[in-house]
Structures are given as structure tokens and as C-alpha cells.
Amino acid sequence: MPCCGLRAIEIYLQLQRVQQRVVEVQQWEKSRAASARPRNPPEWTLQVDVGADPRPVAVHLGECTVGGARLKRITRRDAIEALTAGILPCALCRPDRELQVD
Numbered sequence: 001m002p003c004c005g006l007r008a009i010e011i012y013l014q015l016q017r018v019q020q021r022v023v024e025v026q027q028w029e030k031s032r033a034a035s036a037r038p039r040n041p042p043e044w045t046l047q048v049d050v051g052a053d054p055r056p057v058a059v060h061l062g063e064c065t066v067g068g069a070r071l072k073r074i075t076r077r078d079a080i081e082a083l084t085a086g087i088l089p090c091a092l093c094r095p096d097r098e099l100q101v102d
Helices: 003-037 076-084 097-098
Strands: 044-048 056-061 071-074
Touching: 044 076, 056 076, 056 097, 071 076, 076 097
Parallel strands: none
Antiparallel strands: 044 056, 044 071
């Protein structure tokens, strides 16, 4: 029969391992919840043409999916600059109205 002091140490060490495992599981759950949250859509996107030298085709609102996989996130300023440079606004989502660009 082990000494009472050794048994207490054994219980203490088991408790330490359990507490460490609880912390690890909590961290894992937190990171999993963070990665499961949907990313906010970008406010503006730029649709590029298919090809070796992709050129800008249209400016879209962030929720618009017309451009498919050929969409690139851009800033509000970039969207305004693209529209004023002659890049067409999407006919469906009309970012030019939102940005008040004629």
C-alpha cells in the first residue's frame, strides 16, 4: 500500500493533466468556432477577365456573385477609381449607384 503522501502526489499530478487537457479542448473549440464563422463579404469586388493577362472587366458590390471565381477584393477607393477609369459597373448590383459615380 503506497504512502499517503505518494497517493496525494499521484492525485495531484492526475488533476494537473486533466486541467491541462480541459484548457487544450477549450482552445480547440474556440479556434474551431472562430474558423466556422462566415467571413464578411467584401464591400467591393473587381471582376477580371480569363486569360494569361487578366484585365478588369467590371466592378461589383461585395454580395454580388455574378463574377464567380474571378472576383478580387478591392477597397471603396479602388472601386471609385476603377469606375472613373472606365471599368463597367455590374448591371445587376449597380455599384455605381452605391458609390454615386456617373
